[in-house]
Amino acid sequence: MNQEFVDAKQLSEMIISGANNLENHRELVDKLNVFPVPDGDTGTNMSLTMNAAVEELISGNPLTISEIARAISKGSLMGARGNSGVILSQLLRGFANSIEGKDSLNIFDFAQALNQAAQMAYKAVIKPVEGTILTVSRETGEQSLELLKTKTSILEFFENIVQKAQLSLENTPNLLATLKEANVVDAGGKGIVLIFEGMHKALAGRPVEKQMEEHQKVEVELHSMQGEIKFTYCTEFILKTDKIDSEGMLRLIEDKGDSIMSVGDEDLIKIHIHTNEPGYLLQRALEYGELISIKIENMRLQHENRILGEAAEEKQDFKKYGIIAVAAGEGIASIFKDIGTDRVIEGGQTMNPSTNDFIEAIDKVDAEFIIVFPNNKNIIMAANQAKELSQKNVTVIPTQNIPQAFDAIIALNPDGDLQQNVDNMRNAIESVKVGDVTFSVRDTSIGGQAIKEGDIIGISQGELRSTGSDINSVAMEVLEAIVSEDDEIVSIFYGKDLSEEMANRLKQSAQKRFSNAEVEIYHGGQPVYYYIMSAE
């Protein structure tokens, strides 16, 4: 398909897809946020601003490019939030001014619009700081002019735009010292790259949808409330229907409770509500279609249990070492508890705990020395910030995965000297070899290997090792890479998407292959990773 221009309908889809892609990675962008003020809200602010533009776009049902331009410009201005949001609104305004009055957009129009976006954004600041969202948008604009010389199709042009934006983003730490110190790229710049990425995917016929996962995260927050519970039943169901959309459902139930979410996807609507009348709501939903899954929980019981649980947890004896670890999956959390972890913070690859989560956990642990295990590269920074902010004696051991933390905790001598223990733990981390099996979240290519979204991928020591369609065969290939002759223990933690039976089959194959070592399987219950494996 060698498409040469984009019409109003496609442009709309591109913008919505860009906004969704940003929304889906909001937390990642929040985590990168260290400049101008390290308050971890860049992703949220940009996302709210972009969503305000999209809401204005959808509600106006625009038919022409000019109408789209006016909608995104107005929506983002009204909804601008935070520093990055104000900049984004200016970028959109410049972009919109440039495309106004055109019937369709070819690559020249896009290149011009990208440059005008950057110019508009630079106008509103006296001393532009380079190494930020401003730099990424300006350099992408400049590069787009270069691309005009060699590209003709819109799709190819945009594919290159995403690459150029990414390169510019990767260079931001060289321009802004704050980023280099924190070892991150610029958060706002990352946001822009995500928007371009989403736009490109829409062009390629794979528009990005909002992820439902967001929903589960919100739920965690909704349920950890304090005090009075007004609505007792947390009610969730999925309705298969073509008679009503998520908006319509929302209106139908909105006066029946709070914490309401209604998310639609093609012919499915997912509803979440806290209510006192779950039966009535199910009844109403049934008038429009078929209920696929239903979950009703009594939050009053949960709440009381939790308050009791927390009270019990807080009555701990003072001791020399307190341990805090981040883990995803109930199996892994309970192993942590078994080996002496005081508090496990929910989190992992797709849900990073905030600095605040660490501070709360640190406050609750009564010990002379507190040792924190982040267990993920992206979480180390939040843990370090919590250490800085806390009055207590906190040491962060920069573990990048779960097996490292298990080994480090086992190496900790509860009566030993702190420095000695830190050295021992660091040694333990280095001696363990780790591999994972997961699935690819996007089409990509690594080391010349093309990988499709959804492919099973095996990672050993952080490097892509193998790909395939069978989870256990990929796992075996990873084990081949990490297990050596003189290893004694191979541990396999299987995730929430796998059965025990399947994990047992892997254990048998592994035991046969590595007869010198003891192969152990554990129920990890972790999301995203089918297997987390270690050898030592």
Place this chain on the structure above:
Amino acid sequence: MAGKIENKYGSIYIESEVVAKIAGRAAVECYGLVGLASKSVKNGIVELLKLENMSKGVTVELTEESLAIELYVIIQYGTKISEVAHNIMDRVKYSVEKQTGLDVTKIDIKVQGIRVGK
């Protein structure tokens, strides 16, 4: 009157002019702010300050208990003024506290004008 930080060796005094300079510098890096304005607004004409006179657009009230900062600013036309002002507050508070160790108790932003075009 100056901000005072005490430790076991003695006291550190920070003059309000120093706070004003830091606040002015932090403000001009803020997105959406295109100038600081002179605070002696006679006969209604707002004077856009040059970079070296930045601190003239800032008043600092420093007492034993409190540190209040006022900034007289000019904002770019077409940005959301309330949000830009809010961002300036965040940035100034963060920079002053980080560099001086003093707690900022209050920041007021007085929008004196908007600039259209460049």
